[in-house]
Amino acid sequence: MKKYFSSPRLLKKIVSLSSIFFTVTSLSFLNASVANSQSTIGFYKQQNRPEVYLIYQRGFYCRVQNEDQMNAFGGFRLVSTRNLLNFSGRFTGDCGWPNGFFKLSNRPAVYRMFGTGFNVVPTGSPFFSLNLGNSYCRVRDEAQMNAYGGFGVVNFVSPSSDLGRGRRFRGVCPNP
Numbered sequence: 001m002k003k004y005f006s007s008p009r010l011l012k013k014i015v016s017l018s019s020i021f022f023t024v025t026s027l028s029f030l031n032a033s034v035a036n037s038q039s040t041i042g043f044y045k046q047q048n049r050p051e052v053y054l055i056y057q058r059g060f061y062c063r064v065q066n067e068d069q070m071n072a073f074g075g076f077r078l079v080s081t082r083n084l085l086n087f088s089g090r091f092t093g094d095c096g097w098p099n100g101f102f103k104l105s106n107r108p109a110v111y112r113m114f115g116t117g118f119n120v121v122p123t124g125s126p127f128f129s130l131n132l133g134n135s136y137c138r139v140r141d142e143a144q145m146n147a148y149g150g151f152g153v154v155n156f157v158s159p160s161s162d163l164g165r166g167r168r169f170r171g172v173c174p175n176p
Contacts, residue, residue, distance in 0.1 A: 039088060041130070043070075043079040052079055056130055059089035062096075065165070068157035072098055073130075096166030099131045101139070101148065106159040110139040112148065112173050113163070136164055137173035147176050 043064070045052045052064040054073075064070050070079070103110045115133030139145050145154070157163075 043073070044085055044087075045079050045081050046085045047081050047083050049085075052076075053085065053087065054095050054130075055087070055089070056095070056132065060092055061087050061089055062092045063094055065094045065161055066158050068155070068161060069095065069097060072100065072102070072155055072157070094162060094165055096132050097161075097163055099133045101145075101154045102161070102163050103154050103156050104159050104161060104163070105156050110145055110151075110154055111163050112137050112139055113167065115167070132166070134167055135170050136167045137170040140172050144173065144175060148173075 039055065039058060041055050041057070043052055043054050052070055053061050054064055055061045064073070070076055097113050099113045099115070101110055101112055113133055113136045115135035139148065145151060
């Protein structure tokens with residue numbers, strides 16, 4: 001028996017067959033992975049997990065920071081729940097905030113998110129538009145906030161929110 005397994009011809013055959021098996025198995029896994037992956041722009045959540053992810057551009061996705069941010073995007077009704085998430089592409093960390101006015105609940109300053117960046121309405125989804133600009137500024141005072149439309153347009157958000165994520169701070173906001 002020892003002689004049988006030490007035969008060079010047999011070892012070559014086993015190596016050849018194992019590489020074929022590995023290739024077929026890998027391709028099968030790849031096809032299943034691609035077939036089940038989320039690649040359409042939108043919000044996704046795995047059924048047994050609390051995190052929500054946003055595919056904001058083909059090949060790029062981020063994690064929604066908190067409930068307040070999800071509400072700023074339009075609410076949890078936009079989230080597609082899946083048994084298992086399998087993203088393809090590049091994870092870019094926490095998501096940036098959409099354009100608008102935001103105030104951390106534990107600080108007096110109001111920030112204006114603005115500018116151009118992503119402004120995409122996903123195909124087949126009339127419910128939301130990704131309006132992620134590239135700049136933000138601090139509203140100077142109450143008079144300036146009133147000129148921008150008043151405090152009714154301000155979203156109060158969790159102190160853990162990173163409002164400047166993915167944006168450049170421009171200082172005090174210009175008058176409208």
